[in-house]
Amino acid sequence: MPKTIYILNGPNLNMLGKREPGIYGGKTLDEIGTDCRAAAAKHGLEVDFRQSSHEGDLVNWIHEAGEKAAGVIINPGAYGHTSIALHDAIRAVNPLPVIEVHLSNIHARESFRHVSMIAPVAIGMICGFGPIGYNLALEALAARI
Ligand code: CA2
Numbered sequence: 469m470p471k472t473i474y475i476l477n478g479p480n481l482n483m484l485g486k487r488e489p490g491i492y493g494g495k496t497l498d499e500i501g502t503d504c505r506a507a508a509a510k511h512g513l514e515v516d517f518r519q520s521s522h523e524g525d526l527v528n529w530i531h532e533a534g535e536k537a538a539g540v541i542i543n544p545g546a547y548g549h550t551s552i553a554l555h556d557a558i559r560a561v562n563p564l565p566v567i568e569v570h571l572s573n574i575h576a577r578e579s580f581r582h583v584s585m586i587a588p589v590a591i592g593m594i595c596g597f598g599p600i601g602y603n604l605a606l607e608a609l610a611a612r613i
Pocket of ligand 1: 486
């Protein structure tokens with residue numbers, strides 16, 4: 469049975485490819501999901517790729533990943549800067565490896581994006597490389613699990 473990686477995407481990321489291509493690039497979230505499935509297959513991994521703009525969905529999916537997944541890649545969107553609930557959910561599934569991804573370089577943007585509630589409970593964080601960040605995270609997880 470191939471191991472499954474949950475790739476979770478937070479609020480507004482369903483808008484990718486439709487607006488603000490200057491910041492987030494021209495790919496849609498569906499296209500990123502397709503690329504992730506192909507990249508994961510090269511490592512013998514399966515991907516369960518999801519998006520929700522509701523914080524509670526993301527919390528529930530992290531709990532579910534604790535039962536069913538070998539690791540999690542999460543682009544928490546703006547919740548990454550604010551959500552103690554996501555921080556606590558990741559702590560609750562420890563030692564499940566979680567990697568935080570952001571398409572943009574959050575440190576080169578507004579100061580409110582410089583803080584991450586996820587980074588302290590993730591095994592690592594990748595930002596600023598656009599959709600390639602998801603591939604880099606898959607590579608890192610594949611090496612880890
Ligand atoms: O760079 C990232 O991946 C972010 O997680 C994206 C979030 C932002 O709040 C984080 O600070 C960094 C925003 C996602 C919004 O996506 C849109 C895409 C197209 C049009 C409008 C919003």
